[in-house]
Amino acid sequence: MAFNTRAALLDALVLSIVAREPTYGYKITQEVRAVMLVSESTLYPVLRRLQKDGCLDTYDQEFAGRNRRYYRLTEAGRQRLADYRREWRDYRRSIDRLLLGEEENA
Amino acid sequence: MTGEEFLRQLETMLADVTEEERREALRYYEEYLRDAGPDQEQQVLAELGSPARVAAIIRANVPGSRAESAQSAPPSGGQPLRIRGLTSGGAAYTGAAAAAQTAPAGGGRTALWWLLVLVTSPLWLSVLAAVASALIGVIGLFIGLACALLAVIVAGIICVFAGGALAVMSLSGLAASLPDSLMGLASCLAAMGVGFLLLAAGWAVCGRGLPALFRALGRLLGAAGKGLGNAWAWLRRAVKGGD
Numbered sequence: 001m002a003f004n005t006r007a008a009l010l011d012a013l014v015l016s017i018v019a020r021e022p023t024y025g026y027k028i029t030q031e032v033r034a035v036m037l038v039s040e041s042t043l044y045p046v047l048r049r050l051q052k053d054g055c056l057d058t059y060d061q062e063f064a065g066r067n068r069r070y071y072r073l074t075e076a077g078r079q080r081l082a083d084y085r086r087e088w089r090d091y092r093r094s095i096d097r098l099l100l101g102e103e104e105n106a
Numbered sequence: 107m108t109g110e111e112f113l114r115q116l117e118t119m120l121a122d123v124t125e126e127e128r129r130e131a132l133r134y135y136e137e138y139l140r141d142a143g144p145d146q147e148q149q150v151l152a153e154l155g156s157p158a159r160v161a162a163i164i165r166a167n168v169p170g171s172r173a174e175s176a177q178s179a180p181p182s183g184g185q186p187l188r189i190r191g192l193t194s195g196g197a198a199y200t201g202a203a204a205a206a207q208t209a210p211a212g213g214g215r216t217a218l219w220w221l222l223v224l225v226t227s228p229l230w231l232s233v234l235a236a237v238a239s240a241l242i243g244v245i246g247l248f249i250g251l252a253c254a255l256l257a258v259i260v261a262g263i264i265c266v267f268a269g270g271a272l273a274v275m276s277l278s279g280l281a282a283s284l285p286d287s288l289m290g291l292a293s294c295l296a297a298m299g300v301g302f303l304l305l306a307a308g309w310a311v312c313g314r315g316l317p318a319l320f321r322a323l324g325r326l327l328g329a330a331g332k333g334l335g336n337a338w339a340w341l342r343r344a345v346k347g348g349d
Contacts, residue, residue, distance in 0.1 A: 025134055026141035040153040041160045044134050045167030048127075052169060069137060 012084035022072035119161035265301025
């Protein structure tokens with residue numbers, strides 16, 4: 001089960017943030033930190049690893065007289081995100097069953 | 107510490123990573139501090155921690171970042187996971203502990219997989235046997251057809267040669283008995299004609315029919331292989347989903 005590690009949860013969150021629209025490192029970090037207690041220095045290795053895995057690529061766009069680096073989802077990233085979303089639903093169901101005593105709805 | 111000092115120290119701390127990774131990391135943090143803005147700079151620097159800590163996190167978590175070949179970076183840092191709203195301490199665990207927990211689970215899955223393969227062996231072995239015997243039957247059919255074709259061609263060749271030889275023999279007896287010889291000659295020519303017809307038929311089947319037959323066989327084998335592959339993938343998914 002992928003979500004036994006924090007790395008997988010972070011990957012999934014980053015991919016889904018970037019899937020909405022291409023965006024930059026600081027904004028991605030703030031969005032993740034709104035739901036999860038992670039240090040500011042945690043996100044860079046996640047972004048870099050996803051980029052090296054071919055799930056994200058970057059492009060530079062001018063902003064306020066300088067180039068800002070934007071991350072966007074690749075086709076492989078889209079696929080990975082779909083896998084994470086499917087696994088998350090399974091994971092959430094099993095946690096709900098155990099933690100809340102909820103019955104599984106086929 | 108100012109942002110510039112932070113970046114300068116970070117560069118020094120990253121002296122042992124590849125040049126590309128150092129450049130990428132510095133570019134990222136330079137931009138990060140700018141996006142945070144001068145008002146937030148001190149807060150962000152405090153949150154980031156020392157340049158040494160930031161460098162250590164990069165070294166440990168970016169695969170292939172070390173200049174000296176060592177590629178075995180752990181999948182996550184040893185920081186505790188806390189989901190907001192669950193900060194009572196009980197919900198914290200480290201990436202290392204989680205990694206240790208997943209290892210035996212992976213082994214268990216493999217064992218379960220093999221057990222399933224073993225338990226269901228009567229089913230898939232018989233399916234496999236049925237598919238194999240059907241394929242062998244089809245191949246046998248094709249070999250039979252090829253043999254029949256070969257026999258037709260050989261018969262044609264024999265007819266042509268026998269007819270020709272008998273015609274020569276009949277001609278040599280022409281003076282003795284004209285009607286008998288003419289009869290013999292006619293039947294010999296008829297035999298040669300049948301022989302040529304058989305050869306032509308064999309040739310036509312070889313030229314057109316055989317390639318078509320083998321293409322059909324190829325398609326059949328391809329479809330069978332694809333079907334088996336799909337069944338295998340489905341089984342794997344079923345096992346993964348059920349785990």
